[in-house]
Amino acid sequence: MNNIAEENENQKMNTETLEKQETPAPEEKQDASSPEITGEETMEELLDIYESSLKKFEEGQVxxxxxxxxxxxxxxxxVGYKSEGQISIQEFIDEEGNVNVNVNDEFEVMIEVWDEEEETVLLSHEKAKKVKVWDAIKDIxxxxxxxxxxxxxxxxxGFSVDIGLLAFLPGSQADLRPIRNMDEMVNQTYTFKILKYNKKRNNIVLSRRVLLEAVRDKLRSTTLEAIEDGKVMEGIVKNITEYGVFVDLGGVDGLLHITDISWGRVKHPSELFSIGDKINVKILSFDLEKERVSLGMKQLTPDPWTTAVDKYPVDSKITGKVVSLTDYGAFIELEEGVEGLIHVSEMSWTRKIRHPSQMVTVGEIIEAVVLDLKPDNRRISLGIKQTVDNPWEVISQxxxxxxxxxxxxxxxxxFGLFIGIDDDIDGLVHISDISWTKRIKHPSEVYKKSDTIQAVVLDIDKANERFSLGIKQTQADPWESVSQRYEVGKEISGVITNLTDFGVFVExxxxxxxxxxxxxxxxENVKSPKEHYQIGETITAKVMNINSDERRIGLSIKRLEEDDDDKYLEDFAKNMKPATSSFGEILRTNIQEQIEANKVQEAQKQDSEDADKSEE
Structure with missing residues (x-):
């Protein structure tokens, strides 16, 4: 019974609708496509007319x-159907959870599901928008x-790009040149060209490069007409290398070589420029056929060497910055583009500088004196030591x-000892001036580093910067008084220090x-002293001769024996009765004495020669 009542109610509703359709408003004209109602139609015919008046839909239709x-x-x-369509509320919820749709809002939707029998219509607003985007993509x-x-x-x-749909931008199509930092392009809005698309595969490929190339080509022709030698133009730094900077002048690239960036020193162009910088440059040369442009930036300012003679006269004091060190000196920047060299020999009056780092460091501001200037060769010779007085000029005073x-x-x-005096001046004590008497093979036998000693100034050579000292001169020379301590003929004792084939050395x-x-x-005839004596043995001898100038003393053991013999004979003669000697005996005695005297002279001469050889 309930179904029958419901069906009667629907028939009543349909009848009212048909009645409304039969009597159109006076202002409105009846649709030409609508069937004409005469009033004689049956109920079934009226229902058919109502059904035909409803819109027909297809899935995928917008x-x-x-x-x-x-x-x-x-x-x-x-959507004009007997049943309303449904759209999931999720399509209208934003990231913050707000529902962005209101009653009476009008927009396009796509028919996702249309079941006429079940009178079910499922719609999608998002898919409708995508369909429209695909249509727009096709048209574009x-x-x-x-x-x-x-x-x-x-x-x-590459990149993912939102154009209403997600599209792909290859990295090679993103710019005219390779992109170093691709993250910088994310969230940026650009204009693109559609290279290809495939709706079934949901694939869209874009390009930004083709648009930039078109703009560049248009600029190129304009720029080529404007370029001329000597002209100053504005450009954008496009690329940076170790040898220079490539500058986009407007579709035409020019090279700003590192030597033409500044009159001063440039280690690497990246110290001064970044990609994208706008700079002014001067056209140095231009090859139209090869489209090669040489640029200069330092040429925008005068060459500082043209005024260097007036700014930096010889003997003037200057202040500069240490910019570089080499084995032979330090380069000082006086101003941008003007550098001078301080040679290591001009860094100190007294110190022997092996490397300039002993005196200066890179980045240090120092004072120097101009020694020489050659602007044609772009060279300035400087000196640090000239900023102070030369200590060798006053050292002798x-x-x-x-x-x-x-x-x-x-x-x-x-060969000697170096003694610190003052003002970095060192004095030299030669090994021969350490001791009057000791035979020193190496000074380290007697002294060690940092020992404090006294010495006498022997000589000062300012020209060659030499300061000579002597330690032995602080005491009297013992050889000057040796003749007083060791008289000729005196009997002395000493220790054997050396044995040679020609004699015995006694200390x-x-x-x-x-x-x-x-x-x-x-x-007796002695072939080798080593057969009779040993080093360290104490012996007694007689002083035969002394040569203080040559520092030699001649000794004799044999003479002591002869003296003993003479003394024995003398004592013997005193105890004997006197006897008369014949003339022949007296003559033989005199001849024997003369022979002995000659032997002594020869022995002394030989002693002197052998001593010379020993010292050598």
Whole structure:
């Protein structure tokens, strides 16, 4: 019974609708496509006419609808069908959770599902928008037009771009040149060209490069007409290399070589420029056929060397910055483009500088004196030591010859000792001036580094910057008084220090030695002293001769024996009765004495020669 009542109600509703359709408003004209109603139609005919008056839909079709209600899960939209269509509420919820749809809103929707029997219509607003985008993409592609989009993210090989649909922008098509930082393009809006699309595969490929190339080609012709030698133009830094900067002058690239960037020193162009910088440059040369343009930036300002003579006269003091160090000196920047060289020899009056880093460091501001200027060769010679007085000019007044000074040993070499005086001046004590008497093979046998010693100033050579000192000169020369301590004929004792084939060396006191020649050892023939004596043995001898100038003392053991013999004979003669000697005996005695005297002279001469050889 309920079904029958419901059906009667529907028939009543349909009848009212048909009645309304039979009597159109006076202002409105009846649709030509609508069937004409005469009033004689049966109920079934009227129902057929009503059904035919409703719109016919196909799945995938895009139509316009009006929102009639907004529910919790769906939105009801009137699209002119007997049943309202439904759209999921999720299509209207934004990122913050707000529902962005209202009753009576009108927009396009796509028929997703249309079941006439069940009178079910499912709609989608989002898909309708995509269909419209695809239609727009087709039109733009066919018309060779452009489309605007936002790069949303980086993907493998390029970017993802939102143009209403997600499209792919290859990295090679993003710009005219390789992009170093691709992240900088994300979230940026650009205009693109559609290279190709496939709706079934949902694939769209874009390009920004073709548009930039078109703009560049248009600019190129204009720029080529404007370029001329000597002209100053504005450009954009396009690329940076170690040898220079490539500048886009407007479709034409020019090279700004590193040597033409500045009159001063440039280690790498990246220190001064960044990609995208706008700079002014001067056209140095232009090859129209090869489209090669050489640019200059330093040429926009005068060459500083043209005024260097007036700014930096010889002997003037200057202040500059240390910009570079080499093995032979330091380069000082006086101003941008003007550098001078301080040679290591001009860094100190007294110190031997092996490397300029001992005196200056890169970046340090120093004061120097102009020694020489050659603007044609772009060279300035500078000196640091000239900023102070030369200590060698006053050293002789401060320390005259004969002055006793005190200082520490700074260095020890095989030939002497270097003593620190003052103002970095070192004095040299030669090994021969360490001791009057000791035979020193190396100064380290007697002294060590940092020992404090006293020495006498022997000589100052300002021209060659040499300061000579002596340690032994602080005491008297013992050889000057040796003849007083060791008289000729005196009997002395000493220790054997050396044995040679030609004699025996005997130390009489520290540093004083005498020589007993082999001929003065014994009356008997001695072939080698080593057969009779040992080093360290104490012996007694007689002083035969002294040569203080040559520092030699001649000794004789044999003479002591002869003296003993003479004494024995003398004592013997005293105890004997006197006897008369014949003339022949007296003559033989005189001849024997003369022979002995000649032997002594020859022995002394040989002693002197052998001593010379020993010292050598």
């Amino acid at each position: 139509v316009t609808g009006t929102v009639i209600s907004v529910g919790r899960d769906s939105v009801l939209v009137d 592609y066919d018309d060779d037009g452009t489309i605007e989009g936002v790069i949303t993210s980086r993907v493998k090989g 401060k320390y005259p010859v004969g002055t006793i000074i005190e200082g520490k040993i700074k260095n020890i070499t095989e 009489l006191e520290e540093g004083i030695e005498g020589l007993v020649h082999v001929s003065e050892i014994s009356k």
